[in-house]
Amino acid sequence: MRLLPPFYCLPIVLLCCLLPCLTWAQQPSSSRAELEQQREQLQKDIQRATQDLNLVQKNKQRTITQLRILDNKMRLRQKLVTNINQEINFINGDINKANHDISSLQKDLDTLRAQYGRLVVYAYKNRSAYDFLNFILSANSFNDAIKRFEYLKQYRAYRQNQAASIIQTQTQLKEKIKNLDAMKEKRGNVLASEKGQMQKIENEKQEKDDMVKGLKGHEKELMTSIKEKRIQSNQLSIKIAAVIRREIEEAQRRAAAEARKRAEAEARARALAEAKESAPSSNPSTKESAPPPSASSQPAAPPPVAVITPKARPANVLESTPEALALSESFESNKGKLPWPVSKAIIVSTFGIHQNPVMEKITEDNKGITLETEADAPVHAIFNGEVASVFPVSNRWTVVIRHGQYFTVYSNLKEATVQTGQQVKTMQTVGNVYTNPNTGESELDFQIYKSQQPVDPQTWLRSM
The missing domain is CATH 2.70.70.10 (Glucose Permease (Domain IIA))
Structure with missing residues (x-):
């Protein structure tokens, strides 16, 4: 068997590097959607509380109601800050994942470039058409020549795929870097929003302290108002x-009256039935009762059927009528x-x-x-x-x-x-x-x- 020259030998096994399909590691979309809905609702509630506070503050006299509205507004704003912090955590997670993806893509790009460089060098050294034909014609058989031809064709396709993979990886890397910059900008805006809300909370705390101080200055009037409200x-x-x-007593009286009516009606029905049974029959032939049918002539009793009854509703005299129960x-x-x-x-x-x-x-x-x-x-x-x-x-x-x-x-x-x-x-x-x-x-x-x-x-x- 004739051996091929060394420069004809190609690697028998080529390492094919498959680019991983990198996706954004996002938190569950439902969680982020709920977070956004919660933030919108909190902002509406804060706006409503501000309007209500402005409304009651038209009266120059400070009241406990104003203080309670302000307290409620501060609680809502604190919830909004918590919501913003959760959003920042989401963004930080996205940024960390984006950094990881960029690092992985950069490594893949470096590997692809190194592999492609070796392929280019090898192709340059064996660029002669004579070497290509000699490699095919030196086959021992026609089938072997066909296999060598297919092998060289696959090798050329592999080089082209490597070049395309490099371009694709470069595009993905640029897109990831662009998205990362957008995330960092969004995080900066959210942090600025959080800082603004914290400053508003501090201002409202000062306003609350001033309001409490003013109300304590009228402690006697306040105590009088509290006592009056407690009495009322x-x-x-x-x-x-x-x-x-x-209402309960009236329902009990109605229920008792209905029970008496039912009892009287049942008593009259029993008395009427007893009177009919004791009355003499006009047909003498019916005096002698017919013998009871034999057991064999009786139809077989059907097997018992299990009946599942719904859970009984606790009895309540206020629901003693069908209308009250339905209501x-x-x-x-x-x-x-x-x-x-x-x-x-x-x-x-x-x-x-x-x-x-x-x-x-x-x-x-x-x-x-x-x-x-x-x-x-x-x-x-x-x-x-x-x-x-x-x-x-x-x-x-x-x-x-x-x-x-x-x-x-x-x-x-x-x-x-x-x-x-x-x-x-x-x-x-x-x-x-x-x-x-x-x-x-x-x-x-x-x-x-x-x-x-x-x-x-x-x-x-x-x-x-």
């Missing part, structure tokens, strides 16, 4: 409890989707026990939520129901509406436009908000009760 709150709670208790279930099915009782409002006091923002040793127990709104704003029923009671507290009106076993309470009204026993529809006006002539505050106290237990209205109302 206690009176309101007592009257609401009395209304609900009266309760409909009210429950709309939890988190109920409309707000006023069209424009900001929550200045939430549900539960809170520390007074000025008098740290004093706590306040809010059975519902307090909404600051526009002067003389119309108040709407949040669901279909029946007006259980309309009564005054300190020359201000309260409307209680029953929805099965649920009750909604609308307090601090200048006037009520509905009457006890009246059927109301969702969004029907039930009154107008009272405006304090001394402070200029227009506040609605709104509560929801499940039977006799107050619940947090914010969990029932839809997002603002």
